[in-house]
Amino acid sequence: MCGIIGYIGKKNSIPVLINGLKRLEYRGYDSAGIAFFRNDKIEVRRCAGKIRDLEASIKNENLKSVIGLGHTRWATHGRPSEENAHPHRAGGIVLVHNGIIENYFELREELKKKGHVFTSETDTEVICHLINRYAQKGLGFEDATREALKHVEGAYAVGIINEKEPDKIIAVKKDSPLVVGTGDGEFFIASDIPAFLKYTKNVVILENGDMAMLTHQGVSFSNVQTKKPLKKVPSKISWSPSMAEKGGYKHFMLKEIFEQPRAIADTIRGRFSVGKGEVNLDEFSMKESALKNLNKIFLVACGTSWHSALIGKYMIEDMARVPCEVDIASEFRYRKPFIPKGSLVIVITQSGETADTLAAQKESKKLGARVLTICNVVDSTSAREADSVFYTHSGPEIGVASTKAFTTQLTGLYLFSIALAKAKGKLHSREVKKLFNELLLLPEKVGKALQCNSAVLKIARKFCQVRDFLYLGRGINYPIALEGALKLKEISYIHAEGYPAGEMKHGPIALIDNDMPVLALAPDDNVFEKIISNMEEVKSRGGKVIAVATEGNTKVLSHASHVLSMPKTNYYLTPIIFSIPLHLLAYHMAVLRKCNVDQPRNLAKSVTVE
Ligand code: G6P
Numbered sequence: 001m002c003g004i005i006g007y008i009g010k011k012n013s014i015p016v017l018i019n020g021l022k023r024l025e026y027r028g029y030d031s032a033g034i035a036f037f038r039n040d041k042i043e044v045r046r047c048a049g050k051i052r053d054l055e056a057s058i059k060n061e062n063l064k065s066v067i068g069l070g071h072t073r074w075a076t077h078g079r080p081s082e083e084n085a086h087p088h089r090a091g092g093i094v095l096v097h098n099g100i101i102e103n104y105f106e107l108r109e110e111l112k113k114k115g116h117v118f119t120s121e122t123d124t125e126v127i128c129h130l131i132n133r134y135a136q137k138g139l140g141f142e143d144a145t146r147e148a149l150k151h152v153e154g155a156y157a158v159g160i161i162n163e164k165e166p167d168k169i170i171a172v173k174k175d176s177p178l179v180v181g182t183g184d185g186e187f188f189i190a191s192d193i194p195a196f197l198k199y200t201k202n203v204v205i206l207e208n209g210d211m212a213m214l215t216h217q218g219v220s221f222s223n224v225q226t227k228k229p230l231k232k233v234p235s236k237i238s239w240s241p242s243m244a245e246k247g248g249y250k251h252f253m254l255k256e257i258f259e260q261p262r263a264i265a266d267t268i269r270g271r272f273s274v275g276k277g278e279v280n281l282d283e284f285s286m287k288e289s290a291l292k293n294l295n296k297i298f299l300v301a302c303g304t305s306w307h308s309a310l311i312g313k314y315m316i317e318d319m320a321r322v323p324c325e326v327d328i329a330s331e332f333r334y335r336k337p338f339i340p341k342g343s344l345v346i347v348i349t350q351s352g353e354t355a356d357t358l359a360a361q362k363e364s365k366k367l368g369a370r371v372l373t374i375c376n377v378v379d380s381t382s383a384r385e386a387d388s389v390f391y392t393h394s395g396p397e398i399g400v401a402s403t404k405a406f407t408t409q410l411t412g413l414y415l416f417s418i419a420l421a422k423a424k425g426k427l428h429s430r431e432v433k434k435l436f437n438e439l440l441l442l443p444e445k446v447g448k449a450l451q452c453n454s455a456v457l458k459i460a461r462k463f464c465q466v467r468d469f470l471y472l473g474r475g476i477n478y479p480i481a482l483e484g485a486l487k488l489k490e491i492s493y494i495h496a497e498g499y500p501a502g503e504m505k506h507g508p509i510a511l512i513d514n515d516m517p518v519l520a521l522a523p524d525d526n527v528f529e530k531i532i533s534n535m536e537e538v539k540s541r542g543g544k545v546i547a548v549a550t551e552g553n554t555k556v557l558s559h560a561s562h563v564l565s566m567p568k569t570n571y572y573l574t575p576i577i578f579s580i581p582l583h584l585l586a587y588h589m590a591v592l593r594k595c596n597v598d599q600p601r602n603l604a605k606s607v608t609v610e
Contacts, residue, residue, distance in 0.1 A: 002086070002098040003027055003072040004178070005195040006159040006169045008214050009186025014063045017070035020188075020195035021051050026245045027192070028396030029072035030080030030379075034058075035087040035094045035161060036065035042094045042163050046085035066216075067169065069159050071096035074396055075378035077104070078121025088120060090128035092163030093135060093144075097124040098191050099155035099176035100393060102270035105282075107151065127152060131160065141165040142213065145172065146224055154269060157206075159189050169214040172224050173206040175265070180204040180212050180219055182234050187214045193237055194244040202234035251597045253399035253491070257583050258450060261443040263394040263404040264576075267411045268443075272418075274436045277429035279419035284372065285388040291423035294344050297324045298369070300332050300360045301348040302607070304402040304486065305409060308348050308374075310479035311575050312413040319572070320421035329356035330610070332363070339367045346416070347373045350397060350405035351606040352380020359610070361385060374412045376405050390416065399598045400605045401491050403583050406483070407446070407576045414439065414572055438570045445567040449580040452564050456581050459546055459562050460588035463517050469494055470508055470543075471582070472501035473521035474531055480521055480575045484582030491600045492590040501534040514542040519582070520560070523574045524550040535559045548581050 003024030007013040017034045032054045033046030047054050051072070071086035077100070078084040086096040101107070104123035107130065112118065116129045130151060134144035141162045149156075155175035162168065171178055171189040181188035183200035189212065190196050193203055204221070206212060210232075211224040221230040239248055249255035272279045281288060297316055299309035306328055313324040327337070329347075333356060339345070345364035349357045352375040361382060364371050373386040376394055383389045392408035418435055421427040427435075463469070469488055473481035482498035489496050499508055501520065512518070518538045522531045535545045536559060547560035550568050557563055564581045590597045 004191040005070040006189035008067045013068035023194040031073045031085035033085045034070045036068035077123045079379040088125045090132040093132045095160040098157045102154035171212040178206045201237045204232045256404045261447040265443040266393040267408040277432040295342040298345045299326045305348040307479045307483040308409040314476040315417040319417040329360040332360040345369045350376045352377045352382035448567045456584040464592040469496040470518045471498040474527040477521040487586035512541040512543040516543045519546045522549045
């Protein structure tokens, strides 16, 4: 995730910016840059790679400036490179940006027609050009910014400086975090509190639509559109630096679980039009004709991403009626797969660097298939080598156990299934709109599902000392049973198995006794009655049933000793909602067992060896 730091005060800003960027390194980044004043001109230094490279490149310059901006970039639009690194400039306007501009393509084309020349592939650069355009028309810095942002759709946290008004930093926030720090005669902006925690603990957390104007005299706040002044009182942060890195959460995994409403909102941003009833196929780098001609799909991945692949099969076959095969990458690469003409291989990978997945991808290309990767890391090997890429935009995932990357992969698969079904004539625009409208509600529903956290903690307290755990699901939620079991195994070291509930009678039922907790996924769907029967089979043998069910369902209550209620959504999105209590359960069990949640033993975030 990108990081922002800005400083105005009495100190030399350069070391403050470099130090601030180092405090944001944990968020992951691929390039860095700073902007500062020298002889009344703004200068920019940027580089691809690490902050220490940036530091080394300016070491002998003896730079001094009492005002400056810094940025670490985690690529979303355009590869990691010096040209794409922030700060970006247009005329005298220089800015840093976090977030995603949805309509950057249209804005860029319009501005190009008016003679603007772009030097990067980023969505960010359009904001600089827009502000500069209004400034050239005679508006002051503040008004030019307000006017420009009226045209920008999407999420942004921006820090801006202007050569013509050198004693100001303007900061604006919409749907991307931004905080202001107020010290003694010095003021800061940052995407995250740790960036300036060393200098001040007084913080104002900006709300959507807030504009902050930082000068040497202080900070004033207003609404960016109405200009109405806002009164904001800084609060004192008592977090330690390591807590601050995790946004106040105890572990990265918990932070990432709670980040999901934002992550999913970023994944869907600009990816479809409800009005037109269409998925934006540019985001899959595919044409509708290519989708029309597909007659077979292979989904290939490892670990949690393989669980996404399993769910993808349910979505694609159900919506688009195109046959799918799902493979674990390490099996696919050696099984001599038969890939008929007209096949698409969808590779799913958070990191884009998993060795087995990359080998399977290579093998698919060798066998003549077209490859689409659903990937989180921009410009990763998988993204570079695939024919088409869909980036999940969930931001860097630091916890080894994948959570937000998983649910954003599912979101991508949902969009792909709709696009394919539409191209194949299997869905009417009316149905597509319904599916989109439900997707638009998803971030909020995920937020609601997260409210089960304290109920899950209570359940974890009750069961944290067990030796084994069984997870049961059916249909599209069967892979969620696998995912729940995998998470529990990998971070709490409790033996756990996920099973299709109907298969329990063919083996695992032998394990059920008074000590065996069984988590059953029981949403309101076509197999609800079936799973209730399976829960009864467990109960009658003394097993303890924890049910995850749809909110308002009362029938489930008499069949389980614990029930977690989840908001209702459509069939395809249920796995996203129902994965939330399972990820939380694994998390709390691991914490109660004093395990290293973010770095479980023997596991790696990115497995780059076979
Ligand atoms: C490792 C990680 C898992 C991840 C798997 C696949 O095992 O610990 O969390 O699901 O790799 O990684 P990928 O980056 O390809 O999704």
